[in-house]
Amino acid sequence: MHYWPKATLHVVTGKGGTGKTTVAAALAIALAKDGHRAILMEVEGRQGIAQLFDTPPLPYEERKIAVAPGGGEVWALAIDTEDALLDYLEMFYKLRRAGSALKKMGAVDFATTIAPGLRDVLLTGKACEVVKRKEKKQDNAYDYVILDAPPTGRITRFLNVNGEVSGLAKVGPIKTHADSVMSVIASEQTAVHVVTLLEEMPVQETLDGVNELATAGLPVGGIFVNMTRPPQLDSQQRSMAIAGELPKLEIESEISQSGLTPTTQLIAALITEASDHAERVELEETELERLISRGLPIFVLPLLPSGIDLGALYELAAIMSDSGIGGE
Numbered sequence: 001m002h003y004w005p006k007a008t009l010h011v012v013t014g015k016g017g018t019g020k021t022t023v024a025a026a027l028a029i030a031l032a033k034d035g036h037r038a039i040l041m042e043v044e045g046r047q048g049i050a051q052l053f054d055t056p057p058l059p060y061e062e063r064k065i066a067v068a069p070g071g072g073e074v075w076a077l078a079i080d081t082e083d084a085l086l087d088y089l090e091m092f093y094k095l096r097r098a099g100s101a102l103k104k105m106g107a108v109d110f111a112t113t114i115a116p117g118l119r120d121v122l123l124t125g126k127a128c129e130v131v132k133r134k135e136k137k138q139d140n141a142y143d144y145v146i147l148d149a150p151p152t153g154r155i156t157r158f159l160n161v162n163g164e165v166s167g168l169a170k171v172g173p174i175k176t177h178a179d180s181v182m183s184v185i186a187s188e189q190t191a192v193h194v195v196t197l198l199e200e201m202p203v204q205e206t207l208d209g210v211n212e213l214a215t216a217g218l219p220v221g222g223i224f225v226n227m228t229r230p231p232q233l234d235s236q237q238r239s240m241a242i243a244g245e246l247p248k249l250e251i252e253s254e255i256s257q258s259g260l261t262p263t264t265q266l267i268a269a270l271i272t273e274a275s276d277h278a279e280r281v282e283l284e285e286t287e288l289e290r291l292i293s294r295g296l297p298i299f300v301l302p303l304l305p306s307g308i309d310l311g312a313l314y315e316l317a318a319i320m321s322d323s324g325i326g327g328e
Helices: 020-032 048-052 081-093 096-105 107-114 116-136 152-159 161-165 173-185 200-215 235-243 248-257 264-292 310-322
Strands: 009-014 037-042 063-068 072-078 144-148 190-196 220-228 298-302
Touching: 009 020, 009 116, 009 152, 009 173, 009 200, 009 220, 020 037, 020 048, 020 063, 020 072, 020 144, 020 190, 020 220, 020 310, 037 048, 037 116, 048 072, 081 116, 116 144, 116 152, 116 161, 116 173, 152 190, 152 200, 161 173, 190 200, 200 220, 200 264, 220 264, 235 264, 248 264, 264 298, 298 310
Parallel strands: 009 144, 009 190, 037 072, 037 144, 190 220, 220 298
Antiparallel strands: 063 072
């Protein structure tokens, strides 16, 4: 059982290909368990949530997409930069009509292209607005907000919006909005989780990302080790496989008992495969130790042989629950 941060906003990041969207989706189900309301938000415009939950593409509108065990609800929202700006203008200045005109003129796209920090303020600002509904006790509040965020290499810049807008505005409404966003992101209301695989490059990027987040004063949650596979050989067998000392006669006997013909080529192929497997397991154990040494909670998720579909998300969510995630 690992320590699980009692945060409202759970930001999920990870190197491309590690399955961060899948982990974010399963996390939303796990947190919504037993009657809670969770909203899963994405900011990259990939419609990854819709694909995972087998629903039509998500509009800029909060929609219920799943029911969690115990009667909880999972909602989803694909945050669009332009619509987030309209929300911002309406919320602070009652200028939605003017914002719509700017959108039609392409001014919003132009502004966020030359000033990418503004885009991040708008995207994170929407997530923080949803988080604040809980303390304001609004009817459309959620117990948890799960943000499927940009990859690890960009996550610190994405979240550290004060630093990103410092060159745009020292004072004024944008700076005020950024300060409001940071009051949520840099607090105990938020936890940033990193998804990785037990491979050298993803693990190194994870450790670098964790260090960058910590240096920036952003709250790191846990590390999700995704798509793990159980070892097929014990430690002694692995040592023998790596040294090329597996007993060929025993292998030949096992092949015969399975009904196959134990040819020289087949035995050699199996020995090579066993050696490759043993080396991979040794590497994975080394990389896991590197992650553990960072002192953060580690949550291990298996590779599901059937692939990722809605049923797989619930299976991963159950594993998360068993690991101590949620349960409030």
